[in-house]
Amino acid sequence: MGTAEGYKRPTHGIFRIIPNSWVPYAELMRLDRQSGFLAFYWHYLIGLGFSINAHPLSTSIGLSKLCFLVMYLGLWTTVFRGITCTWNDNLDQAFDRQVARCRTRPIPRGAVSTFQAHLFTMAQVAAGACILSPFQGAVLTHATINGILLFIYPLLKRFTDFPQVELGFGLSYPVFTVASMLGKDPLAPLFDHSIGFSARLSKVAESSLACSAGYLYVAGVFWCIIFDTVYAHQDYEDDLKAGVRGLAATLLQLQAASVSYTAKTPGAREKLISLSRDLISNLELPSEALMRMGCAEPAAMANCRIATDLMIFVHLRDSGGTGITTKDLAAKCGADPALISRIMKHLAAMNVISQKGEDEYCSTPLAEALAEVKYRDGIIFLHDVAGASFRYLPKYIKKTSYRLPADVTNGPFQAAHKTELSAYSWLDQNPPYIQVFNNYMSGYRAGKPAWFDPGFYPVADRLIKGFNSNFSSTFIVDIGGGKGHDLIELKLKHPSIPGRLILQDRPALISTLRSSDFEAMSHDFFTAQPIKHARAYFLHSILHNWSDDDCIRILQQLRPAMKLGYSRLLLNEIVVPRRHAAWPTTSMDQLMLVLAAVQERTEIQFAELLKQAGFNLVKVYSYELGQESLIEAEVDE
Structure with a gap:
């Protein structure tokens, strides 16, 4: 008999008298766990009570026959439970080895092999068939359906978070099995092959017996869901590590x-x-998911785009808590009241706005945010510029025989907007959209943790500590830092920062800046870095705009300026996890695909880029499921 750490041979009940060689098989049947027997058995007793009292009353069942049925169902429950538990343990043996409570079961500890367990399952099925042999075919049919429902249960743990629901379907099914034993099968019309299937369904639907049994069955399902969810809490941490899915x-x-x-x-x-x-x-049902992705969300975005043109979110904000009717809103917008009514209904259904009464709406925190310029322009950019590119993506990819776009001037964006310019060059030549894009980017990171926030990157330990003005008076150089939002916030949250803060960007942008928080200088990051031996060189969302070759060129311009063992390279970028990437990460990767034929990168890809440019990746700092990470690197010796 196989043993495992922490295993103790049961010594109660039947285990006092059976040989040691029988013990693992008795454990597979859960003969040592009587509470589980009751979880199965009481559904048979409920079914028995229901069947006896269902119309017509079973007056012919005396006390002796009732006692016999109770014992008979107890025997069947013992075997049937043994079949399902053995099957479950055989399928779940890999999971059980990772769960503390289950690793001492017979199969995980090696007392019973996989093949032996399958043979034992078949032997129990044969025994169960013998037990039910005195009954008519309907009983065997129901028992088979019941077995199939419980056989499916362990498989669902791998694919859904709600296996308890299917377990409830199986454990509660005996109400039909027992009723058929007593000649009161609520589903009997379904097995009447003398009539069509629709007629059979109609008979079941019209049957008061079937209706009563159905209510009882549903109640049992809900009880099982609650019971098994509570029961599964004891294995919560081990289940997560093992990859077992469930409602608990x-x-x-x-x-x-x-x-x-x-x-x-x-x-x-x-x-x-x-x-x-x-x-x-x-x-969500598949049909609901399709409607959400294909209709609800695109319609919501289109309606938000209309709302920005008509200043609907501004009017809602100005109405305060009292709200505004669609009639008054239409008058303010100069639009058809019927159109405004339909737009508002859908935006309310999508939780963008709130409905107070019939054709009366008010703002929400989201709607108030959408009234601000940075978020309003985000709607315009994502709908007009990015949205058009996404809509053209399937046609473009099919046209290129499903090759990954790699040309910044020949991709989905160019096909959608009928241009040969790169996306960023096109924005420069379309002033309304470049302004919209810049405003959108200012709101893109609003409310999200910054790399210098507590719990993200340890600025004090990694940068402030060890700063040496003898090497350079410069603390940090923000390369391609736009209007300097990062430096301003860094100084605000870390007022004790020593040394100079330098912002570098294109001459046209630098000429517009006036700030006492940092020094601004013009610089092209494809040329040599002029600031030497700074404590840190920082690039925020720069590399994701460029191909691997261009990224290596950018990084190589920094390396000669950095002091070995002192200067740090900080890259504030999205790092795509190897597994379970969150939708904000994957959606940004998709956006970069359609706009610029580039990508968000994994940690391995960043490490390879840095290595080719002469750097070592020190560490990636991230918030859990946070969209952006901070990559720290140093010059490779």
Whole structure:
């Protein structure tokens, strides 16, 4: 008999008398766990009580026959439970080895092989068939359906977060099996092949017996869901590590994320959003998902685009808490009231705005944000510029025989906008859209953690500590830093920073800047870096705009300026995880694909880029599920 650390041979009940060689098989049948027997058995007793009292009353069943049925069903439950538990353990043996409570079961500990367990399952099935042989075919049919439902359960742990629902379908099914034993099968019309299938369904739907049994069945399903969810909490941490999916894991993760969010733990908000989306995706029907992706979300974006032109979000904001009717809103916008009514209904359904009454709406925090220029322009850019490129992507990819776009002047963007210019050159030549893009980028990071926030990158330990003005008076150089938002916020949150803060960007932009927080200088990052031996050289969302070859050229211009063992290279970029990338990460990667034929990179890809440019990747700092990370690198000796 195989042993495992922590295993103790049961010594109660039947285990006192059976040989040691029988013990693993008795354990597979869960004869040592009587509480589980009751979880199965009481559904048979409920079915028995229902069947006896269902019309017509079973007056012919005396006490002796009732006692016999109770014992008979107990025998069947013991065998049937053994079949399903053996099957479950055989399929779940890899998971069980990773779960503390389960690793001492017979198969994980090696007391029973996979083949032996399958043989034992078949032997129990044969025994179960013998037990049910006195009954008519309908009983065997129901028992088979019941077995199939429970055989599916362990498979669903791998594909859905709601295997408890299917388990409920299986454990609660005996109400039909027992009823058929007593000649009161609620589903009997379904097996009447003398009539058509639709007629059979009609008979079941019209049957008061079937209706009563259905209510009882549904109640049993809900009881099982609650019971098994509570039961599964004991294995929560091990299940997550093993990759076992279930409602308990999802609910506990939601609960933990909610507590962390209340405590303002970094990454908790993102985790909570991700888990909420997981919950919705598991509840959503395929038809609902298609309507959401293909109609609801595109329509919401199109309606938001119309709303920006008509200043609907501004009017909602100005109406305050009292709200505004669609009639008054249409008058302010100069639009058809019927059109405004339909737009507002959908925006309310998508939780963009809030409906107060019939054809009366008010603003929400999201709608108020969309009234601001930076978010309003985000709608315009994403709908007009990026949205057109996405809509053309399937046609473009098909035309190129499904090759990855690699030319910045010949991709989905160019095909959609009928231009030979790169996306950024096109924006420069279309002033309304370059302004829209710049405003959108200012709002893109609003509300998200910055790399110098507490719990992200340790600025004090990694940069301030060790600063040496003898090497250089410059603390940090922000290369391609736009209007200097990062430097301004860095100085605000770390007022004790020593040394100079230098911003570098294109001459046209630098000439417009006036700030006492930093020094501004013109610089092309494809040329040699003029500031020598600074403590840090910082690039924020620069490399994701360029191909690998261009990235290496940019980085190589920095290397000669950096002091070995002192200067640090900081890259504030999206780092795509190897598994389970969040939608903000993948959507930005898709945006870079259609706009510029470039990509967001993984940690391995960044490490390779840095290596080719003469750097070593020291560490990647990230918030959990945060969109942007900070990559720290140093000059390779």
